[in-house]
Amino acid sequence: MRVYKIACIPGDGIGQEVVPAGEAVLRVLSQTQGTFKFDFETFMWGGDWYRKHGEMMPADGLEHLKNKDAILFGSAGDPHIPDHITLWGLRLKICQGFDQYANVRPTRILPGIDAPLKRCKVEDLDWVIVRENSEGEYAGVGGRVHQGHPIEVATDVSVLTRVGVERVIRYAFKLAQSRPKKHLTVVTKSNAQRHAMVMWDEIAVQVSKEFPDVHWDKELVDAMTARMVNRPATLDTVVATNLHGDILTDLAAALAGSLGIAPTGNIDPERRYPSMFEPIHGSAFDIMGKGLANPIGTFWSCVMLLEHLGEHSAAAVLMKAIEHVTSNKSLHTGDLGGSAKTHDVTHAVCEMLKGK
Numbered sequence: 001m002r003v004y005k006i007a008c009i010p011g012d013g014i015g016q017e018v019v020p021a022g023e024a025v026l027r028v029l030s031q032t033q034g035t036f037k038f039d040f041e042t043f044m045w046g047g048d049w050y051r052k053h054g055e056m057m058p059a060d061g062l063e064h065l066k067n068k069d070a071i072l073f074g075s076a077g078d079p080h081i082p083d084h085i086t087l088w089g090l091r092l093k094i095c096q097g098f099d100q101y102a103n104v105r106p107t108r109i110l111p112g113i114d115a116p117l118k119r120c121k122v123e124d125l126d127w128v129i130v131r132e133n134s135e136g137e138y139a140g141v142g143g144r145v146h147q148g149h150p151i152e153v154a155t156d157v158s159v160l161t162r163v164g165v166e167r168v169i170r171y172a173f174k175l176a177q178s179r180p181k182k183h184l185t186v187v188t189k190s191n192a193q194r195h196a197m198v199m200w201d202e203i204a205v206q207v208s209k210e211f212p213d214v215h216w217d218k219e220l221v222d223a224m225t226a227r228m229v230n231r232p233a234t235l236d237t238v239v240a241t242n243l244h245g246d247i248l249t250d251l252a253a254a255l256a257g258s259l260g261i262a263p264t265g266n267i268d269p270e271r272r273y274p275s276m277f278e279p280i281h282g283s284a285f286d287i288m289g290k291g292l293a294n295p296i297g298t299f300w301s302c303v304m305l306l307e308h309l310g311e312h313s314a315a316a317v318l319m320k321a322i323e324h325v326t327s328n329k330s331l332h333t334g335d336l337g338g339s340a341k342t343h344d345v346t347h348a349v350c351e352m353l354k355g356k
């Protein structure tokens with residue numbers, strides 16, 4: 001029987017509640033499927049680790065992860081630690097260390113979810129947004145000198161490389177090709193950013209020639225926000241730079257009903273390293289420790305994890321259980337206007353998997 005080694009990193013805040021919930025669901029799924037098993041190892045890295053050790057994860061942390069088949073991540077963020085430390089010290093260290101250059105975020109309105117776009121039919125909104133995850137605006141290149149003085153200078157330099165752009169655009173074309181609509185929208189801002197984004201556009205044209213069966217179009221990032229709201233059915237697969245993708249995916253999550261539902265995968269398409277799956281929400285300290293967190297974003301991330309492992313039928317079974325549970329409003333958590341607890345939702349998904 002196949003045994004998958006999974007690293008669990010709950011991180012901070014509600015990550016510590018939703019990751020164990022995800023682990024519980026995956027355990028039940030492996031028992032009911034009977035064809036594979038999971039070997040979980042949990043790493044308690046994050047804000048508390050930082051307070052004790054002065055770093056978000058050990059210096060050799062990636063060594064502990066590199067032989068895993070996948071990573072299930074919660075969230076990193078702590079009100080008492082600056083955001084750039086929590087982000088760069090853990091999540092980005094893993095994303096960059098393992099060259100997880102494609103951040104993939106599916107968005108759909110799940111059954112029973114009251115989404116804000118009143119004119120949008122459920123089938124109109126079925127997107128996968130691919131966000132470049134290794135360079136661009138978040139390359140970490142820049143500096144700050146003369147701090148506090150009137151002559152202070154600070155820069156964050158966006159860096160796009162031909163290799164980096166080509167590989168993520170090719171990944172997005174392949175993904176678009178695998179979906180029924182075979183449609184890709186390349187998000188750009190080459191009207192105002194006249195160097196790197198112009199190269200981005202040129203590379204899109206070049207790569208498109210490898211995929212003659214994929215229809216594609218180009219959209220300026222500002223116009224894209226309006227198109228997502230006004231004409232959602234005209235979109236299918238989308239590719240964007242790191243910053244543009246960051247913003248558009250949060251909009252996508254809100255349009256689909258709640259931050260608590262949306263999943264993401266940080267993928268190394270070449271499979272040199274483990275890929276990492278996580279709900280898109282943050283640590284949500286306002287509700288932590290109360291059992292109020294919606295675990296659906298984590299469960300959907302587990303679906304993505306299973307698909308990445310090639311366990312497609314198990315992934316479909318879990319997705320069906322998730323949709324069954326979201327369609328029942330008495331199982332909605334506070335973020336969806338309900339009063340169910342993390343445990344209620346987790347229990348309901350597990351019972352559904354057991355066929356009860």
Ligand code: ATP
Nearest residue numbers: 076077259260281282283284285286292293294335
């Ligand atoms: P961070 O600083 O780590 O990004 P945050 O608390 O600023 O985290 P989010 O966690 O992304 O921001 O979410 C904002 C708010 O949405 C939270 O304060 C919380 O009330 C709500 N929320 C987010 N995720 C969930 C969830 N899974 N279940 C229920 N409510 C959620």
